[in-house]
Amino acid sequence: xxLKEYIKDKSYAFFLFLLFLFLFxxxxxxxxxxxxxxxxLLMLYIIFFFLLFIIDFxxxxxFYQKLLxxxxxxxxxxxxxxxxxxxxFYEGRILYQVLYEINKSMIENIGIYxxxxxxxKEYVEMWIHEIKIPISxxxxxxxxxxxxxxxxxxxxxxxxxNDVEQVLYYVRSENAEKDYLINEVSLKKVVSExxxxxxxxxxxxxxxxxxxxxxxxxxxxxxxLEFILNQIINNSxxxxxxxxxxxxxxxxxxxxxxxxxxxxxxxxxxxxxxxKKVFEKSFTGQNGRKKAKSTGxxxxxxxxLCEKLGHQVNISSVLDEYTKVTIIFLKNHYYDVxx
Amino acid sequence: MKKILxxxxxxxxxxxxxxxLKGAEYEGKALQDFENAExxxxxxxxxxxxxxxxxxxxxxxxxxxxxxxxxxxxxxxxTSKNTEADELLSMMYGADDYITKPYHPxxxxxxxxxxxxxxxxxxxxxAYKDIMIDKEHGILKRNQIEVFLxxxxxxxxxxxxxxxxxxxxRDELMTTLWNNAEYINDNxxxxxxxxxxxxxxxxxxxxEIETRKxxxxxxG
Numbered sequence: 001x002x003l004k005e006y007i008k009d010k011s012y013a014f015f016l017f018l019l020f021l022f023l024f025x026x027x028x029x030x031x032x033x034x035x036x037x038x039x040x041l042l043m044l045y046i047i048f049f050f051l052l053f054i055i056d057f058x059x060x061x062x063f064y065q066k067l068l069x070x071x072x073x074x075x076x077x078x079x080x081x082x083x084x085x086x087x088x089f090y091e092g093r094i095l096y097q098v099l100y101e102i103n104k105s106m107i108e109n110i111g112i113y114x115x116x117x118x119x120x121k122e123y124v125e126m127w128i129h130e131i132k133i134p135i136s137x138x139x140x141x142x143x144x145x146x147x148x149x150x151x152x153x154x155x156x157x158x159x160x161x162n163d164v165e166q167v168l169y170y171v172r173s174e175n176a177e178k179d180y181l182i183n184e185v186s187l188k189k190v191v192s193e194x195x196x197x198x199x200x201x202x203x204x205x206x207x208x209x210x211x212x213x214x215x216x217x218x219x220x221x222x223x224x225l226e227f228i229l230n231q232i233i234n235n236s237x238x239x240x241x242x243x244x245x246x247x248x249x250x251x252x253x254x255x256x257x258x259x260x261x262x263x264x265x266x267x268x269x270x271x272x273x274x275x276k277k278v279f280e281k282s283f284t285g286q287n288g289r290k291k292a293k294s295t296g297x298x299x300x301x302x303x304x305l306c307e308k309l310g311h312q313v314n315i316s317s318v319l320d321e322y323t324k325v326t327i328i329f330l331k332n333h334y335y336d337v338x339x
Numbered sequence: 340m341k342k343i344l345x346x347x348x349x350x351x352x353x354x355x356x357x358x359x360l361k362g363a364e365y366e367g368k369a370l371q372d373f374e375n376a377e378x379x380x381x382x383x384x385x386x387x388x389x390x391x392x393x394x395x396x397x398x399x400x401x402x403x404x405x406x407x408x409x410x411x412x413x414x415x416x417x418t419s420k421n422t423e424a425d426e427l428l429s430m431m432y433g434a435d436d437y438i439t440k441p442y443h444p445x446x447x448x449x450x451x452x453x454x455x456x457x458x459x460x461x462x463x464x465x466a467y468k469d470i471m472i473d474k475e476h477g478i479l480k481r482n483q484i485e486v487f488l489x490x491x492x493x494x495x496x497x498x499x500x501x502x503x504x505x506x507x508x509r510d511e512l513m514t515t516l517w518n519n520a521e522y523i524n525d526n527x528x529x530x531x532x533x534x535x536x537x538x539x540x541x542x543x544x545x546x547e548i549e550t551r552k553x554x555x556x557x558x559g
Contacts, residue, residue: 128419129393129419129420130419132419132440132441133349133352133419133440134351135440135441136352136419136440136441136442137349137351137352137355138441139441139442139443139444140352140355140356140358140359140444141351141355143359143444143445144355144358144359144362144444157441161441179422179424180422180423181422181423181424181427183423183427188520192517192518192520195517195520195522196443196446196514196517196518197443199443199513199514199517202522203513203524203525206524206525208522208524209522209524210522211520211522221423222423222426223421223422223423223426224423
């Protein structure tokens with residue numbers, strides 16, 4: 001609250017007061033009163049007039065100053081009322097009450113949307129569990145009645161499975177709720193799950209799967225990590241070169257503070273101008289157009305999940321040579337002590 | 340024949356699972372009366388149970404706890420709930436394994452075989468005809484002649500031995516190898532099998548592994 005602005009706001013009062021002083025002095029002069037008496041009288045008027053405004057200014061300043069500075073400095077400015085005390089002057093109390101009511105109605109409104117989002121998420125999760133039952137049936141039928149199903153059928157089923165899973169993790173990654181569980185997880189075990197899931201695809205596409213991973217354990221959610229690796233490996237298979245021997249190489253580097261998992265392929269690579277955008281939502285880029293199958297969601301979800309789990313994910317590539325994705329897991333020494 | 344009880348309310352999956360188990364030479368049986376699941380299970384006395392979490396009348400996790408109070412029968416949770424928390428909870432309640440739908444049928448069969456095998460620990464050193472098999476050191480021994488197998492060759496040979504006189508598909512061999520973290524490709528499998536044949540020939544068993552074109556291999 002600035003003094004200058006305050007005075008400007010009260011200019012009509014100053015104007016009226018000056019007018020009053022002028023008329024009043026004229027009046028006093030007209031009665032031929034003693035000059036010193038007139039001056040003392042005017043001085044008293046002026047002093048009390050200014051006192052009135054200074055006191056008023058100071059009372060308001062304390063409240064408004066806090067309101068203004070906290071509103072701008074808080075990252076969630078709607079919480080400002082939680083910090084403010086109700087002021088002791090009339091206008092301030094009106095403002096305070098109004099803000100309180102607005103806040104309340106806003107929170108109620110957000111609550112409705114929040115509930116809707118939660119309901120929707122629960123519905124999607126439930127639906128995904130339901131849809132997995134017919135998918136499982138199809139996989140089993142296909143296995144039990146070889147020959148009745150065309151070979152392509154199983155690939156299509158697998159595509160459905162992957163796309164369905166993507167929806168599940170998209171919903172999970174977008175939700176504020178914490179539905180992961182950090183645990184000590186063997187990288188070898190997660191990689192083996194992902195390898196088995198993609199075995200047919202890898203063999204079919206003649207992509208060699210090379211794993212140099214020891215017994216290292218990392219702190220993560222194994223199901224989320226499985227999804228993340230699955231997306232990356234699916235991309236490597238999808239964007240392999242048409243000619244020559246293809247491979248995907250998984251390796252780890254370990255330091256005092258972190259474990260880095262590297263997934264490198266010798267696929268078609270990514271153009272430099274696309275590289276920094278691959279984690280963006282719905283970004284497909286040149287490769288997506290070339291292979292014409294991309295939704296641009298896979299890596300976006302991967303990035304979101306990594307952020308939630310506290311892992312760092314990076315990508316580097318040279319066109320026509322390789323693509324390399326690294327995931328960095330931080331070590332938690334506090335956790336070691338707890339054991 | 341090992342008896343496997345399926346606790347799953349979806350009829351299609353139930354039937355397909357029964358067929359899958361039959362193909363793998365297990366005696367499959369599906370639970371029909373979910374209301375009295377507990378008594379039914381005790382009555383059936385299976386060697387292994389495949390248990391879904393979403394079943395009528397009872398939650399699978401609760402049923403799991405109830406079974407555990409009375410029996411140590413191996414239980415594999417087969418479910419579409421794929422969160423870490425669900426898995427941990429199931430393992431805590433005493434499940435032996437946890438597989439999420441949709442699973443690869445061969446992988447399910449593997450997990451079943453693994454658990455049943457774990458119960459018969461003494462299997463480590465076993466034999467085929469008059470060949471002594473030392474799995475741990477990768478040695479085949481017959482009449483004082485020893486040959487050394489690589490890890491991959493041993494995995495393939497053990498699988499063939501445990502399925503002798505039956506046709507084993509390349510996919511089954513691949514799944515076994517990949518399940519043991521040996522991510523080899525098709526060519527490597529062919530090479531491994533021909534090297535295994537050479538080594539068997541060294542100890543006097545020529546043409547022991549037959550190729551059935553379009554199907555796979557058969558030992559014996």
